Structure formats: structure tokens, C-alpha cells
Amino acid sequence: xxxxxxxxxxxxxxxxxxxxxxxxxxxxxxxxxxxxxxxxxxxxxxxxxxxxxxxxxxxxxxxxxxxxxxxxxxxxxxxxxxxxxxxxxxxxxxxxxxxxxxxxxxxxxxxxxxxxxxxxxxxxxxxxxxxxxxxxxxxxxxxxxxxxxxxxxxxxxxxxxxxxxxxxxxxxxxxxxxxxxxxxxxxxxxxxxxxxxxxxxxxxxxxxxxxxxxxxxxxxxxxxxxxxxxxxxxxxxxxxxxxxxxxxxxxxxxxxxxxxxxxxxxxxxxxxxxxxxxxxx
Amino acid sequence: xxxxxxxxxxxxxxxxxxxxxxxxxxxxxxxxxxxxxxxxxxxxxxxxxxxxxxxxxxxxxxxxxxxxxxxxxxxxxxxxxxxxxxxxxxxxxxxxxxxxxxxxxxxxxxxxxxxxxxxxxxxxxxxxxxxxxxxxxxxxxxxxxxxxxxxxxxxxxxxxxxxxxxxxxxxxxxxxxxxxxxxxxxxxxxxxxxxxxxxxxxxxxxxxxxxxxxxxxxxxxxxxxxxxxxxxxxxxxxxxxxxxxxxxxxxxxxxxxxxxxxxxxxxxxxxxxxxxxxxxxxxxxxxxxxxxxxxxxxxxxxxxxxxxxxxxxxxxxxxxxxxxxxxxxxxxxxxxxxxxx
Amino acid sequence: xxxxxxxxxxxxxxxxxxxxxxxxxxxxxxxxxxxxxxxxxxxxxxxxxxxxxxxxxxxxxxxxxxxxxxxxxxxxxxxxxxxxxxxxxxxxxxxxxxxxxxxxxxxxxxxxxxxxxxxxxxxxxxxxxxxxxxxxxxxxxxxxxxxxxxxxxxxxxxxxxxxxxxxxxxxxxxxxxxxxxxxxxxxxxxxxxxxxxxxxxxxxxxxxxxxxxxxxxxxxxxxxxxxxxxxxxxxxxxxxxxxxxxxxxxxxxxxxxxxxxxxxxxxxxxxxxxxxxxxxxxxxxxxxxxxxxxxxxxxxxxxxxxxxx
Numbered sequence: 001x002x003x004x005x006x007x008x009x010x011x012x013x014x015x016x017x018x019x020x021x022x023x024x025x026x027x028x029x030x031x032x033x034x035x036x037x038x039x040x041x042x043x044x045x046x047x048x049x050x051x052x053x054x055x056x057x058x059x060x061x062x063x064x065x066x067x068x069x070x071x072x073x074x075x076x077x078x079x080x081x082x083x084x085x086x087x088x089x090x091x092x093x094x095x096x097x098x099x100x101x102x103x104x105x106x107x108x109x110x111x112x113x114x115x116x117x118x119x120x121x122x123x124x125x126x127x128x129x130x131x132x133x134x135x136x137x138x139x140x141x142x143x144x145x146x147x148x149x150x151x152x153x154x155x156x157x158x159x160x161x162x163x164x165x166x167x168x169x170x171x172x173x174x175x176x177x178x179x180x181x182x183x184x185x186x187x188x189x190x191x192x193x194x195x196x197x198x199x200x201x202x203x204x205x206x207x208x209x210x211x212x213x214x215x216x217x218x219x220x221x222x223x224x225x226x227x228x229x230x231x232x233x234x235x236x237x238x239x240x241x242x243x244x245x246x247x248x249x250x251x252x253x254x255x256x257x258x259x260x261x262x263x264x265x266x267x268x269x270x271x272x273x274x275x276x277x278x279x280x281x
Numbered sequence: 282x283x284x285x286x287x288x289x290x291x292x293x294x295x296x297x298x299x300x301x302x303x304x305x306x307x308x309x310x311x312x313x314x315x316x317x318x319x320x321x322x323x324x325x326x327x328x329x330x331x332x333x334x335x336x337x338x339x340x341x342x343x344x345x346x347x348x349x350x351x352x353x354x355x356x357x358x359x360x361x362x363x364x365x366x367x368x369x370x371x372x373x374x375x376x377x378x379x380x381x382x383x384x385x386x387x388x389x390x391x392x393x394x395x396x397x398x399x400x401x402x403x404x405x406x407x408x409x410x411x412x413x414x415x416x417x418x419x420x421x422x423x424x425x426x427x428x429x430x431x432x433x434x435x436x437x438x439x440x441x442x443x444x445x446x447x448x449x450x451x452x453x454x455x456x457x458x459x460x461x462x463x464x465x466x467x468x469x470x471x472x473x474x475x476x477x478x479x480x481x482x483x484x485x486x487x488x489x490x491x492x493x494x495x496x497x498x499x500x501x502x503x504x505x506x507x508x509x510x511x512x513x514x515x516x517x518x519x520x521x522x523x524x525x526x527x528x529x530x531x532x533x534x535x536x537x538x539x540x541x542x543x544x545x546x547x548x549x550x551x552x553x554x555x556x557x558x559x560x561x562x563x564x565x566x567x568x569x570x571x572x573x574x575x576x577x578x579x580x581x582x583x584x585x586x587x588x589x590x591x592x593x594x595x596x597x598x599x600x601x602x603x604x605x606x607x608x609x610x611x612x613x614x615x616x617x618x619x620x621x622x
Numbered sequence: 623x624x625x626x627x628x629x630x631x632x633x634x635x636x637x638x639x640x641x642x643x644x645x646x647x648x649x650x651x652x653x654x655x656x657x658x659x660x661x662x663x664x665x666x667x668x669x670x671x672x673x674x675x676x677x678x679x680x681x682x683x684x685x686x687x688x689x690x691x692x693x694x695x696x697x698x699x700x701x702x703x704x705x706x707x708x709x710x711x712x713x714x715x716x717x718x719x720x721x722x723x724x725x726x727x728x729x730x731x732x733x734x735x736x737x738x739x740x741x742x743x744x745x746x747x748x749x750x751x752x753x754x755x756x757x758x759x760x761x762x763x764x765x766x767x768x769x770x771x772x773x774x775x776x777x778x779x780x781x782x783x784x785x786x787x788x789x790x791x792x793x794x795x796x797x798x799x800x801x802x803x804x805x806x807x808x809x810x811x812x813x814x815x816x817x818x819x820x821x822x823x824x825x826x827x828x829x830x831x832x833x834x835x836x837x838x839x840x841x842x843x844x845x846x847x848x849x850x851x852x853x854x855x856x857x858x859x860x861x862x863x864x865x866x867x868x869x870x871x872x873x874x875x876x877x878x879x880x881x882x883x884x885x886x887x888x889x890x891x892x893x894x895x896x897x898x899x900x901x902x903x904x905x906x907x908x909x910x911x912x913x914x915x916x917x918x919x920x921x922x923x924x925x926x927x928x929x930x931x
Contacts, residue, residue, distance in 0.1 A: 120859075215752070352639045
């Protein structure tokens with residue numbers, strides 16, 4: 001009997017702790033959601049209970065966002081930037097990851113670590129020279145500057161991720177293909193690529209989310225509103241003078257957050273093993 | 282189908298010398314087994330023959346062509362890998378057809394040859410499955426069919442039976458040998474298993490530390506080992522070796538018998554103290570030491586249980602044992618075979 | 623058996639099979655990635671170093687070499703001294719808070735319970751969602767007038783409306799806010815890193831320790847912790863690098879204010895180099911990140927190498 005009570009108490013404490021964590025992490029997003037659906041008189045009244053609707057919920061903020069702001073354009077910009085960066089990243093990182101994984105001796109390992117370390121070079125160290133490079137290419141204030149610069153961190157990261165994947169792939173399959181009459185490159189195209197579709201898909205998803213998450217380069221290179229990606233646009237361009245349009249800002253933040261949140265949850269495990277590079281075997 | 286010749290092949294990985302000057306000629310249609318312990322360089326040598334590795338120096342000649350700088354696809358050899366290397370995203374049919382497709386063989390011809398190879402190996406009913414749906418034995422047959430289908434200049438096999446259980450292995454051994462004889466293809470077969478080597482090879486090359494120690498028929502390898510390594514690597518238990526006169530004296534355990542079992546007088550006699558005895562059904566193996574020799578040299582005798590009663594060989598007792606003189610082998614101080622001391 | 627005729631030795635084709643050589647093809651395949659990184663990371667990095675010792679501004683793009691005078695001026699500037707101190711406080715405060723929360727959260731998620739997948743998905747959110755967007759939500763929660771935090775505290779009777787804190791307007795509170803937001807964004811990452819480490823420990827090792835008489839704490843600190851150390855270290859290194867060089871949180875929440883109370887290196891480099899256009903001084907400020915990054919890279923190499931053993 002006492003044991004049962006103790007168990008119930010410890011279960012209660014456990015679920016209580018879980019609940020606190022969930023509230024801590026998810027509340028800001030709940031806050032986005034509820035703010036985006038509240039009417040302005042409801043939002044800007046300190047007497048109202050902020051956690052729930054005091055007046056009828058409204059889609060007014062979403063309507064305003066799409067009709068009166070450049071939000072749709074920012075979404076499109078982000079999509080274009082994301083797709084182009086994905087294409088560049090795949091073209092460079094898939095062959096590089098394969099090459100490094102199959103390179104014999106210590107050269108491949110050292111080169112791989114070297115490429116990965118460039119992922120750790122922070123944007124705040126490079127944005128000054130890169131803004132000059134971008135300007136000299138005539139790309140300042142253009143989203144194409146981001147297409148050019150984002151691969152500097154997506155290529156290293158994805159090369160590392162793919163290198164780990166290719167290393168785990170049995171070499172015998174390629175070697176069999178080589179003996180069966182393929183060239184080295186033919187074996188790569190006909191055996192390695194079809195068998196690494198899951199890994200390539202992961203890379204596509206993560207490249208895309210990394211471009212959506214990026215803020216520093218976008219902030220540095222682009223000041224024209226119509227060229228901004230969605231993250232930058234929502235965070236900086238929905239302010240009129242000193243007035244924040246909180247309903248619209250939260251609506252925009254919510255829309256841009258949802259796809260990234262879903263992608264992360266689906267591919268989390270691959271991401272972790274990529275980052276830690278099998279630090280524990 | 283073609284002879285394969287290797288001349289003084291060396292292969293260095295970073296600072297490890299994996300192949301240390303190997304020369305070998307495999308005539309057309311021969312089944313050659315490369316036998317050696319793991320890490321002896323036999324697999325590296327095989328990979329050099331098929332072109333997956335480039336030798337550091339030395340020449341490789343297949344069918345009269347120098348192929349040193351020719352990639353595998355232009356050598357026309359087939360290889361069967363230890364875990365088969367089947368293409369997981371292809372059906373069995375497409376696996377077998379793949380070597381033909383890369384040679385741009387016509388569709389009808391491909392179908393004909395795939396069906397021929399599949400029926401030869403009895404896997405016609407599996408053609409539409411994928412490799413992961415097959416058992417180990419079936420995979421091995423698919424790999425063999427894929428290797429044979431385009432009638433390669435030479436067939437290379439790298440420990441192809443090591444992923445099978447003991448029972449499957451015996452029948453697979455039989456199968457591979459049979460197909461090889463039917464197709465008449467030059468074959469190089471790598472293994473560390475002396476039973477496979479003795480049972481399958483026309484000739485065996487025994488390899489250790491990147492060098493070929495001896496090339497010969499199974500009988501030559503077993504009866505007349507070229508050096509101490511071959512003598513002790515082949516045979517279970519291995520040949521007994523005792524130091525004598527600055528060299529070594531060797532004799533096989535089955536030739537080391539109680540004196541009364543040796544007919545005729547031309548035999549070397551020893552005083553043998555039995556320490557331990559193992560009954561294995563078809564034979565009894567007795568371990569002990571010889572009087573007058575280094576007691577660290579453990580000597581084995583293989584006795585037919587039907588002829589030697591258990592009570593007659595008791596541990597701790599001294600017995601008179603003998604070896605026929607014709608069964609004695611001599612090795613010099615360097616371990617090389619010698620005619621006598 | 624057939625005897626072998628002396629083979630007709632044909633000359634080896636030199637270039638026909640060039641791409642069939644692993645070293646050649648490997649080089650060709652890896653070249654685009656390396657070129658990209660060299661041109662757009664390596665070259666700009668050298669450029670940044672050069673800017674920091676020149677008198678380059680966007681109004682006067684001269685390449686005049688001025689030695690270390692930029693650095694000297696920066697170090698003597700009290701704003702920069704505050705910035706440097708803030709950066710360390712910001713980094714280690716948020717990493718510490720994040721690690722504590724992360725370890726605790728990982729212990730919770732280690733247990734199987736109904737709805738665990740959903741809980742994990744919700745806990746990952748702060749790390750997954752673009753930090754700029756989440757920071758904007760926090761900004762709204764810290765609003766001087768409509769702060770939901772203040773509203774809750776007032777409703778609970780902890781404070782009255784007249785002494786409700788202005789979170790982002792008070793220097794100490796503003797620092798606390800940026801630290802909390804950054805820890806909030808980092809700790810889900812710490813959780814998954816801890817989880818990855820703990821689930822990678824083979825159960826038989828834990829079992830063996832239990833059989834050998836190790837209690838909960840001994841198992842935790844002498845078996846589990848050393849085994850997950852490499853993976854946790856790699857995670858921590860990521861956290862340190864990205865926090866130490868961060869710009870977004872500070873830029874969006876406080877703009878470095880009030881009165882430089884939350885200014886950090888990344889932000890200061892942005893203010894001086896981009897907003898004011900003084901590229902050389904901005905580059906010099908950014909380069910102060912290098913020593914920390916250097917030690918971090920050494921640590922990273924150490925732990926990456928260790929996985930080989």
C-alpha cells in the first residue's frame with residue numbers, strides 16, 4: 001500500500017517535471033499562435049487574460065500579412081534561395097563526401113576534418129570580407145548573394161554527414177560493380193547514388209532548414225525589403241516606425257517555423273549522428 | 282579464358298609491405314588455391330590480379346596482355362567477394378545481368394545467358410527476388426552465377442565460403458569445383474582453410490608474410506613441405522618438428538606410431554612419454570614428449586582407435602614409438618627443406 | 623595443363639584510363655567542395671585578417687597598412703572592454719544553464735512513457751525553429767507593457783503593476799534575458815546530445831558494473847560520464863562556438879543595449895563594420911573571437927581523433 005502511494009508520488013513528480021519542460025520549450029510557440037489569432041483590441045489590453053481569447057479569434061493578421069506586406073515574396077525568396085543552395089550543396093558535397101570516405105590512408109580523414117572545421121568558422125568572422133566580396137560581384141542587396149554564400153556552411157556540414165554515411169556503406173558492392181565492368185565513376189553513379197538516397201534526402205532537408213535558420217548573412221547583405229528571405233523579413237520588416245505589429249509578426253514567425261520544426265523532428269537522429277561524427281562507437 | 286602470370290609483385294601500404302615479391306603462374310583452366318593465415322597478403326594479391334589495387338612494382342599478365350595499368354573493367358576477370366557484394370537494389374536477374382549490361386550485350390543475348398547461368402546453379406526460381414530475401418547459400422550461388430555469366434578470362438574468389446555454416450560449406454565446395462571443371466575457367470581461390478585448399482585445388486600456393494612459400498599439388502604440399510612454415514601450417518595436428526643436429530626433423534602425426542605397428546626394420550625409434558590423449562571418434566590423438574629432446578617440443582601422434590586400445594597408452598607412461606625412415610623430413614637451420622642432415 | 627607462351631607485352635595506355643585511378647578520380651570529386659570552401663571561407667578569412675591591419679572603410683576603401691593600431695584603439699575603448707566581458711558572461715552563462723537543463727531533460731526522456739515521442743518533438747522546438755523567429759516571440763513576451771511574464775507575476779500577486787520590471791530596459795535584466803533566451807535555444811540540443819551519448823552505451827557495460835556492485839552514482843560518474851564525454855564535448859564545442867560568435871539574439875532582443883550592457887563581439891563587429899562602415903575596426907573586433915575558436919578547434923580535433931581508438 002505504502003509502496004503504491006510512493007510510486008504514484010514519484011510518477012506524479014516525473015510527469016510534473018516533464019510538463020514543466022514542455023511548457024518551457026513550447027510556450028513561446030503557443031504564444032505565437034495565440035497572438036496571431038487575437039484581434040488587436042484583445043492583444044493590447046493589459047486587463048485581459050493573455051493566455052486565451054477574450055474576444056472572437058480572427059484571421060485578420062494572416063490576411064494582412066499576405067495582402068499588405070511582402071510576406072509572400074519573402075516566402076518565395078526563401079524557397080528559391082533554399083532550392084538553389086540545395087542544388088549547389090548536393091553537387092559539391094555528394095562527390096566530396098564519397099571521395100573522402102573512400103580515400104585511403106590518413107589523407108582522407110585529415111581532409112574531411114579540415115572541411116568540417118570550416119563549418120565552425122562563424123558568420124560573424126566572415127561577414128565583413130564577404131560583404132565586400134559580394135559587393136564587388138555586384139550582388140549586394142540581392143538574394144543571390146545568399147545563394148552564393150550559404151554553401152560555405154552547408155557544403156562542409158553535408159560533406160561530413162555524407163562522409164560518415166558512405167564510410168558505413170560496404171565497399172564490396174562498388175568493387176563488384178567495378179570488376180563487373182563499371183568505371184570507378186560508373187560504380188559511383190550506378191551503385192553508390194541509388195543506395196544513398198536516404199542520406200541524400202537527409203542532406204536536402206538539412207540544407208534547406210539551415211538556409212531558413214540563417215540570419216547573420218541575410219542581415220548583413222540585404223537591406224532591400226523585396227530581396228529578404230522570410231526569417232529576416234519577419235524579424236526586421238514588420239515594424240512600422242516604432243510600432244510593432246505583433247499579430248502579423250507572430251503569424252509570420254509561426255508560418256516560417258512550422259516546416260523547419262517538422263523537418264527537424266523527422267530527421268533528428270540522422271542529424272545527431274552527423275554532428276557527433278560517431279564520437280562514441 | 283586465359284593464363285594468369287604474376288612477376289615479382291610488391292605492394293606497399295603506407296609503411297606496411299603487404300605483398301613482398303610474389304611470382305606465380307596459373308595455366309589456362311587451372312584451379313589455383315592461395316592458402317595462408319589472415320593478413321598474409323593473399324587477398325591483396327588477388328585484388329591486384331583483378332585490378333582493385335595497383336601493385337607498387339612487378340608485372341601482371343593476363344591472357345598474354347600486360348595489364349598493370351588496365352582497370353578491372355578492361356581485364357575481363359570476374360571476382361566473387363567474401364560477402365558476395367550483391368547489388369541490393371537489383372533483383373537476382375539484374376544482378377546476374379549486370380556484367381553483361383556493362384559490356385553492352387544485346388537484350389536477347391543477356392536473357393539467354395542469365396537463364397543459362399541461373400539453371401547451371403539451380404537458382405532459376407529466384408530470379409525475381411532481391412538479395413535480402415535470399416539465404417546465405419542462395420546468395421553465394423547468385424554471386425557465382427554473376428561471376429560466370431560473361432565467361433570471364435579468369436575467376437577470382439576471395440574466401441567465398443566463409444559466410445556459410447559448416448554443413449553448407451561442404452556442398453558449396455563441391456559445387457564450385459564442379460562448375461569450375463565444367464566451364465574450364467582459370468580460377469584463383471583465396472582461403473585460410475586448409476581443408477578447402479586441399480580438397481579443391483589443382484595446385485596450392487602457400488603464402489606467409491607476403492611471400493609464396495611453396496607452390497604444388499595438394500600431395501606435394503602435404504608430403505613434401507618446402508619449409509617449416511608449410512609443414513606446420515598444413516595438417517591437423519601439424520607436422521611434428523624436433524631440433525636435431527642444428528636442423529629440424531619432421532614427421533606427420535599419423536606416421537608416428539607404436540613400434541609394433543611399423544612393419545619392417547627401416548624405422549627411427551623414439552621413447553615417447555604420453556601426457557594427454559584426445560578421442561575424436563575416427564582417430565585418437567596423443568600428445569607427449571620425446572626422450573632426449575627438448576621437453577618444450579610437444580609431439581602429437583594420430584592413432585587409429587581400432588588398432589590401439591585405450592589401456593595400452595596411459596598418460597604418464599613411456600612407450601616405444603617409431604617413424605618409417607621414408608616418412609621423415611629434414612629442414613636446415615633456416616627452416617628450409619633439406620635432403621638429410 | 624597448358625604451358626604458357628611468352629606474353630606479347632603491349633604498351634600500357636597512359637591517359638585512357640586516367641579516371642579509373644582512385645587518386646585521380648578522388649581528387650576530381652573532392653575538388654569542387656574544396657575550391658568553394660577555399661574561395662569563400664579561406665580567402666575571406668585572410669581578407670578579414672588584412673582588413674584588421676589596414677585603414678579600410680567603405681567610404682575610403684584604401685588598403686593602407688596600419689599595423690596593430692586598430693587593435694590598440696579597440697582594446698583601449700571601454701565599450702569594447704565591456705563587450706568582451708559581456709561575451710564571456712553571455713557564452714558561459716547560457717552554456718551552463720543550457721547544460722544543466724539539458725542533462726535534466728535527458729534524464730527525463732531516457733525513461734519510456736506514453737507520449738514520449740510527442741514530448742520529444744515539443745522539447746526540440748527551440749533548437750529547430752529559426753532562432754530569429756523564436757527571439758521575436760521572446761521579445762514580445764518581454765514587452766515593456768504587454769509582457770505575459772509580468773502579467774502572470776502580477777496576477778499571482780508577486781509584484782504590482784507599478785514595479786513591474788522592464789525586462790529589456792534594465793541593464794542587468796537585459797543580460798539575464800539574452801542569456802535565458804540563448805540557453806532556452808541551446809538546451810534541447812544538449813538534451814539530444816546527452817541522449818545520443820547515453821543510449822550509445824551498451825547495456826552490458828551497465829549490467830557488468832551493476833553486477834560488480836556499482837551503485838547509481840558510481841555507475842553514473844565512473845562509467846556513464848566518461849563514456850559519453852567525447853560526444854558531450856563535441857556538442858559543447860558546437861554550443862560554445864555558436865554562442866560566442868552569436869549576433870541574432872542580441873541584435874533582435876536588445877540591440878546591444880541598454881547602453882552597451884548586452885553588447886557582444888559579433889554584435890559589436892556588425893555595428894562598427896557594417897552599420898558604421900568602419901570595416902577595418904569591425905574586422906579587428908571580430909578577430910578577437912579567434913583565440914577562443916582556436917582552443918575550441920584543438921578540443922574538437924582531440925575528440926574527433928578519439929573516436930578512432
